[in-house]
Amino acid sequence: xxxxxxxxxxxxxxxxxxxxxxxxxxxxxxxxxxxxxxxxxxxxxxxxxxxxxxxxxxxxxxxxxxxxxxxxxxxxxxxxxxxxxxxxxxxxxxxxxxxxxxxxxxxxxxxxxxxxxxxxxxxxxxxxxxxxxxxxxxxxxxxxxxxxxxxxxxxxxxxxxxxxxxxxxxxxxxxxxxxxxxxxxxxxxxxxxxxxxxxxxxxxxxxxxxxxxxxxxxxxxxxxx
Ligand code: FPP
Numbered sequence: 001x002x003x004x005x006x007x008x009x010x011x012x013x014x015x016x017x018x019x020x021x022x023x024x025x026x027x028x029x030x031x032x033x034x035x036x037x038x039x040x041x042x043x044x045x046x047x048x049x050x051x052x053x054x055x056x057x058x059x060x061x062x063x064x065x066x067x068x069x070x071x072x073x074x075x076x077x078x079x080x081x082x083x084x085x086x087x088x089x090x091x092x093x094x095x096x097x098x099x100x101x102x103x104x105x106x107x108x109x110x111x112x113x114x115x116x117x118x119x120x121x122x123x124x125x126x127x128x129x130x131x132x133x134x135x136x137x138x139x140x141x142x143x144x145x146x147x148x149x150x151x152x153x154x155x156x157x158x159x160x161x162x163x164x165x166x167x168x169x170x171x172x173x174x175x176x177x178x179x180x181x182x183x184x185x186x187x188x189x190x191x192x193x194x195x196x197x198x199x200x201x202x203x204x205x206x207x208x209x210x211x212x213x214x215x216x217x218x219x220x221x222x223x224x225x
Contacts, residue, residue, distance in 0.1 A: 001216045001217070002169065002218065002220055003169075004046075004169050004170070004212060004215060004216065005048065005049050005166050005169060006048070006050035006051075006052070006165070006166050006169050006170075007050070007052070007168065007169065007170045007171075007212075008052035008053075008054075008168035008171045008172070008183075008184060008187075008188075008191070009039070009051070009052070009053055009171070009174075010054045010173040010174070010175075010181060010183055011035070011036070011053060011054060011200040012175030012177055012199075013028075013176070013198070013199030013200045013202075014028035014029045014031070014032040014200050015028050016028070016175065016199055017031060017032070017201040018031070020199070025067055026066075026067060026070040028199075029074060031201035032201050033078060034201070035203055038204060038205055039051070039203075039205070040123070041205070042205040043208075044089070045205075046208075046209065046212055048123070050123070050126065050165060050166065050168075051123060051124070051125050051126070052096070052125075052126040052127075052128060052168060052184070053128065054181075054183050055071075055127055055128055055129055056097075056130055057128075057130075057131055057132060057181060057183070058097075058098070058130055058131065058135055058182070059182065072102075072103075075106070075129075079113050083113050083116060083117065086113075086125075087116060087117055087120065090120045090123070091120050091122060091124075091125060092117045092118060092120040092121065092123070092125070093113050093114055093124075094114060094124060094126045094127070095110050095114060096126045096127070096128050096131055096136075096161035097128050097129040097130040097131030097132075097161065098130050098132075098135065099130060101130065102129075102130065124165070126162070131183070133180075133182045133185040133186065134182055134185070136160055136161055137185070139159070140156050141156070144156065160186065160187070162187055167187045167188070167191060168184065168187060168188060168191045169192065170191065170193075170212070170215050171188055171191045171192070171194065172194045173193070173194070173195050174203050175196075175198075176197045176199075177195070190222050190223075192215050192218055192220070194215075196211070
């Protein structure tokens with residue numbers, strides 16, 4: 001059976017869920033947040049150490065202002081509501097992505113949330129915010145050049161947002177779309193990818209466990225035979 005340390009998820013389909021159920025795209029995001037809570041619980045129950053969630057990409061700024069505002073408010077409230085609970089449950093929160101350009105109040109709250117939970121060790125949640133894999137890679141290369149370090153695998157990885165985090169074993173993308181959308185392009189080199197037809201708000205613990213069980217039975221070769 002394959003060991004399973006890290007699950008990464010592209011939580012796609014919130015907007016379509018909102019429209020499908022005659023609500024709004026934003027109501028879809030709100031429903032998506034409930035799925036986030038369910039999957040965090042399932043991740044702990046299945047003794048997985050890392051969960052990476054793609055919450056906002058560097059390309060998502062192209063969306064209507066009202067949707068962007070709604071998503072960041074959702075995040076703000078989520079942090080207010082959840083950080084104490086994360087701490088009680090030994091969960092560490094790490095932000096991956098460029099948060100420098102976010103508004104100062106939110107940036108402070110994100111930094112504080114990371115600070116408060118940094119010693120926790122049962123589960124690490126990596127929240128990808130204003131995340132873009134190409135930017136992450138360029139940033140790593142630039143830092144290496146500036147420090148006069150060799151361009152090699154170890155050095156590149158040391159300067160990614162995910163330094164010291166094992167690569168995802170599983171990537172799940174919901175929403176019936178088969179693409180990577182500039183997400184963890186380096187880290188996913190040998191990841192098992194599962195495309196799920198369900199929209200993210202309809203995805204549940206059972207679906208999650210089904211994927212985990214499938215993964216455990218998969219033969220992983222890593223280039224070997
Ligand atoms: C993709 O669905 C989803 C997002 C861009 C946002 C993901 C956000 C959440 C699940 C809720 C907030 C999470 C946290 C942790 C605060 P889409 O809108 O692209 O869906 P579509 O393809 O149907 O348009």
